[in-house]
Structures are given as structure tokens and as C-alpha cells.
Amino acid sequence: MAEKTYPMTAEGKKKLEDELENLKLVKRPEIIERIKTARGFGDLSENSEYTSAKDEQSITESRISEVENMLRYAEVIDASAVDENEVSVGKTVTFVETGDTEEESYQIVGSAESDPFSGKISNDSPIAKALLGKKKGDTVLIHTPGGDMEVKITAVK
Structure with missing residues (x-):
């Protein structure tokens, strides 16, 4: 194994x-x-x-x-080796929830460096799992313990 x-x-x-x-x-x-x-x-x-x-x-x-x-x-993870518009570990993704106007941004990091209060979420979190591999402009359904939410990715850096 x-x-x-x-x-x-x-x-x-x-x-x-x-x-x-x-x-x-x-x-x-x-x-x-x-x-x-x-x-x-x-x-x-x-x-x-x-x-x-x-x-x-x-x-x-x-x-x-x-x-x-x-x-x-x-x-x-070398985030620069991934398409610049694709969400991956090491990149910061900005999205807006459907029906909302306020954007949220998170850097996706490995679980060892996760710190949600600093805007760093684990690649194992429900939000990150749903967003990984998606691209700027995609609409994504995220299943979270608090319920489902639909978001549109507005930026990937």
C-alpha cells in the first residue's frame, strides 16, 4: 500500500x-x-x-x-505548472455564491498548512474538493455539512 x-x-x-x-x-x-x-x-x-x-x-x-x-x-505542489485558470493546490480561488454579490477568496493548501481564519483551506475540505480542477467561469455545486451551495468561480491566482 x-x-x-x-x-x-x-x-x-x-x-x-x-x-x-x-x-x-x-x-x-x-x-x-x-x-x-x-x-x-x-x-x-x-x-x-x-x-x-x-x-x-x-x-x-x-x-x-x-x-x-x-x-x-x-x-x-508547483501551482505554476497548472493552467493559470485552473484551481489547484497552492492557488487562490475567488468565487461568488449564486444569488449573492459578495466574493469569497481562499488559498487551497495541503491539510498540514490549513488555517481557515487566514483564508487557507485544506485540499481535503468539501469546498476545495469541489473546486479542484475547475476553471475560472465555471459554476460548481458544493456539498457541505451546512447544506449545498452553488458558486461561480470569478478568479484563480
Whole structure:
């Protein structure tokens, strides 16, 4: 079975690489130091500092493993290699919902760099899945958990 790939922009990959470096070179040593200090407080069974540091260590190690895996199977998407009017990962798509006049714009990114509050939606989201491969001028029916919506793509950048 093929491993899952993680489509992402070059910017998204760089951000993950920076996060991994910070986790390994800054956060991990800080936690190890906290554990050493907490051990000095005596009885570990009633030592909340030690328990807290060990919990944080577990979360940090899980995140390191997760980021390493995403980077190992990263698939950097070159949006410029796709037709300029076609929606793809790495591009920003602008559309207007039928019966509405207000345009919405989102950059479609890999799930690892998704941040809807910054206008970056995952290629796995219902909106992105419906729009991928479509072109400027197309009308698309999008099935979302909140109901269906019909949109017209007004721009692809």
C-alpha cells in the first residue's frame, strides 16, 4: 500500500521544517530541563511539576513524530505548472455564491498548512474538493455539512 502523501506549498513545507527545528532544538531541551528540576522536588507520585513536564514531553514528542512524517511524505505542489485558470493546490480561488454579490477568496493548501481564519483551506475540505480542477467561469455545486451551495468561480491566482 502506498504511503499517504501530504500535498503542500513550498512555503508550507518551510514552515513545518522551522517548527520541527524549534521543537527539537528549543522545546525538547526545555522540557528535559523541567523534568530534571522537578525530579529534585522529591516524591514523583505527588509531584505535579514532574507530571506536567512528562505530559508536555509526550505531546511534544508526538508532534515531532507527526511533523517528521508529514515532511517525509511531503509533496510540494508547483501551482505554476497548472493552467493559470485552473484551481489547484497552492492557488487562490475567488468565487461568488449564486444569488449573492459578495466574493469569497481562499488559498487551497495541503491539510498540514490549513488555517481557515487566514483564508487557507485544506485540499481535503468539501469546498476545495469541489473546486479542484475547475476553471475560472465555471459554476460548481458544493456539498457541505451546512447544506449545498452553488458558486461561480470569478478568479484563480
